[in-house]
Amino acid sequence: MPEVDLAVTPLRELNAALHKLKPDTNETSWRVLNPRGQHAIAAGLDAPILVTVEGHAGYYCAGMNKQATVVINGNAGQGVAENMMSGQVHVKGDASQAAGATGCGGLLVIDGNASARCGISMKGIDIVVKGSVGHLSAFMAQAGNLVVLGDAGEALGDSIYEARLYVRGSVKSLGADCIEKEMRDEHKAELRRLLDAAGVDGAADVSEFRRYGSARKLYHFHIDNAGSY
Amino acid sequence: MTAQDRWLHTPPRKSATFDDASIAEIRRAAATGIYDIRGAGTKRKVPHFDDLLFLGASISRYPLEGYREKCATDVTIGTRFAKKPITLKIPITIAGMSFGSLSAQAKEALGRGASAVGTSPTTGDGGMTPEERSHSSILVYQLLPSRYGMNPDDLRRADAIEVVVGQGAKPGGGGMLLGQKISKRVAEMRTLPEGIDQRSACRHPDWTGPDDLEIKIQELREITDWEKPIYVKVGASRPYYDTALAIKAGADAVVLDGMQGGTAATQDVFIEHVGIPTLAAIPPAVQALQELGMHRKVQLIVSGGIRNGADVAKALALGADAVSIGTAALIALGDNDPHLEDEYRKLGTTAGAYDDWHEGRDPAGITTQDPALAARLDPVLAGRKLANYLTVMTLEAQTIARACGKSHVHNLEPEDLVALNVEAAAMARVPLAGTNWVPGVGQW
Numbered sequence A: 001m002p003e004v005d006l007a008v009t010p011l012r013e014l015n016a017a018l019h020k021l022k023p024d025t026n027e028t029s030w031r032v033l034n035p036r037g038q039h040a041i042a043a044g045l046d047a048p049i050l051v052t053v054e055g056h057a058g059y060y061c062a063g064m065n066k067q068a069t070v071v072i073n074g075n076a077g078q079g080v081a082e083n084m085m086s087g088q089v090h091v092k093g094d095a096s097q098a099a100g101a102t103g104c105g106g107l108l109v110i111d112g113n114a115s116a117r118c119g120i121s122m123k124g125i126d127i128v129v130k131g132s133v134g135h136l137s138a139f140m141a142q143a144g145n146l147v148v149l150g151d152a153g154e155a156l157g158d159s160i161y162e163a164r165l166y167v168r169g170s171v172k173s174l175g176a177d178c179i180e181k182e183m184r185d186e187h188k189a190e191l192r193r194l195l196d197a198a199g200v201d202g203a204a205d206v207s208e209f210r211r212y213g214s215a216r217k218l219y220h221f222h223i224d225n226a227g228s229y
Numbered sequence B: 001m002t003a004q005d006r007w008l009h010t011p012p013r014k015s016a017t018f019d020d021a022s023i024a025e026i027r028r029a030a031a032t033g034i035y036d037i038r039g040a041g042t043k044r045k046v047p048h049f050d051d052l053l054f055l056g057a058s059i060s061r062y063p064l065e066g067y068r069e070k071c072a073t074d075v076t077i078g079t080r081f082a083k084k085p086i087t088l089k090i091p092i093t094i095a096g097m098s099f100g101s102l103s104a105q106a107k108e109a110l111g112r113g114a115s116a117v118g119t120s121p122t123t124g125d126g127g128m129t130p131e132e133r134s135h136s137s138i139l140v141y142q143l144l145p146s147r148y149g150m151n152p153d154d155l156r157r158a159d160a161i162e163v164v165v166g167q168g169a170k171p172g173g174g175g176m177l178l179g180q181k182i183s184k185r186v187a188e189m190r191t192l193p194e195g196i197d198q199r200s201a202c203r204h205p206d207w208t209g210p211d212d213l214e215i216k217i218q219e220l221r222e223i224t225d226w227e228k229p230i231y232v233k234v235g236a237s238r239p240y241y242d243t244a245l246a247i248k249a250g251a252d253a254v255v256l257d258g259m260q261g262g263t264a265a266t267q268d269v270f271i272e273h274v275g276i277p278t279l280a281a282i283p284p285a286v287q288a289l290q291e292l293g294m295h296r297k298v299q300l301i302v303s304g305g306i307r308n309g310a311d312v313a314k315a316l317a318l319g320a321d322a323v324s325i326g327t328a329a330l331i332a333l334g335d336n337d338p339h340l341e342d343e344y345r346k347l348g349t350t351a352g353a354y355d356d357w358h359e360g361r362d363p364a365g366i367t368t369q370d371p372a373l374a375a376r377l378d379p380v381l382a383g384r385k386l387a388n389y390l391t392v393m394t395l396e397a398q399t400i401a402r403a404c405g406k407s408h409v410h411n412l413e414p415e416d417l418v419a420l421n422v423e424a425a426a427m428a429r430v431p432l433a434g435t436n437w438v439p440g441v442g443q444w
């Protein structure tokens, strides 16, 4: 298993090596030591490999990820897995702001809490946060699912489009055009699938969650809605 | 009415304050209850390149022969950090205009026209289409707050990346695309429901402020293995600080868009009242570059109301490395053409004034997603017209540069310029014509 110690190897060398991997590479499991909060660790991957970061990552770890599985044994800085296309990113600690921002696909799992704007402008990514999320999470969320086992901060789902939000704990407030919606069987099944994928298994019962989504009232400019913003 | 009666009344006089446009807007607002949204740039007169003149050669400065002596026009962008800088044959690029705001045919035409003369078009707030990639030899890919259509494959397919912080037409504003233009294809590229009125974000979702921007740029460089030039585009409001901060954040190039800059759809009040004129924005940006020792190392690309080769030459003389055009490129493709007058009349406007680009009913097939209207634009012919126009602008800029004795358009300098009025002299920091007076500089 290749090991790269960022205390001695420049980040550029690590990312360059990861970018060069062919789809059929047999170097499928990498360990990154001493990340020490460096930014853009394992950003821009496009191969079905596993990268384990042994420590805390800075901004944009696994940014724009495709195919790869990136596990962070620590906390992740701002914009972890931003604009992810596919694959999986697993933060074992907490995540800073804008986790999974604009993500288009794949699964982001955060074992701890996520700060403000988790899932902002998400475009198809699935995000499961085992702790709580900060204010303005799922702001302008377009597609995908955000699952929160803990609580959600203020203005959840503000100006949301078609993303689905599932929260087990309390929601401090809902943002403009975000409303609670009925949990039908299809939603329970989808939530179960997401919880299983995130390794939550039986510990969480889908019936404890509430679903939130768009009231779709702000989809067209209308003067009567001007006060909603 | 007798002649006598007539003098009992005040002769009709329209107010300069309540002029026709202001009155019409009050009526429109009263009738609809919603602000006016439109395309294009500011329509009011602001100090501009027309207020500057070149001095040309004289006894102490000798000119170059028009057709015999070389006056180069190439510009290389991205020498600061990019492994693969790009070289444009002319110092005029095509500004970012989204597929969505423009038809696929228009985007293709922009790619064809730009490529024919060795310059770059730019994507826009809606992602990269295969048509524009395949017809553009050098393509700049925008990273906007909305991140519509953003993906790492297109990032790597691009020749340069432009991080859009703002636009001159609306510094501090996000994008708008009304439902009429959110066709199935546009909706899919943006991951939005078809037919909704889309408002894109005005702030980036995953960074705030100059220190974050530096880290964001680092991420983009890492993802693309430090190959691509990275531009930062700002709307002209605080150009001195924005230029300095973009340089500090690691930009290879700064794109500075003045208030005359066009837009696809923005509130009229925003277009007309936020931001500063292109002319006023260039000197502070150049000052920042010079103070940081980065002039000509970090390239400055200026846009907002560029119409002809004289504008190009003046922008370069003030210190820009290149200019960028939006509105003028659309006009070259056929926008607002008088031969469509009957159709403009039906839309309640006239050729030369049509700016309801957000409505998607453009008879020229440019600012529309209506398949029948879009099919009217022949991308090959329109591309050729754009190439012709770019060639003319370049020849004009060379003509002026040679007259000033310059063997490269980049050798034009502020000393070649004077201003026609005090405002322009103060903004451009060049003397009022016939004097040594630069308002605001030195003793006065």
Ligand SMILES: Cc1cc2nc3c(=O)[nH]c(=O)nc-3n(C[C@H](O)[C@H](O)[C@H](O)COP(=O)(O)O)c2cc1C
Pocket: B039, B040, B041, B095, B096, B097, B098, B101, B102, B123, B124, B125, B126, B142, B164, B166, B167, B168, B233, B257, B260, B261, B262, B263, B264, B303, B304, B305, B306, B324, B325, B326, B327, B328, B357, B367
């Ligand atoms: C139809 C249209 C669409 C535009 N779309 C974008 C865009 O997607 N992103 C962007 O940064 N600027 C956009 N702009 C602004 C241009 O990139 C550019 O800043 C401006 O047009 C330059 O001024 P000019 O039109 O006077 O040449 C758009 C402009 C127009 C006219």
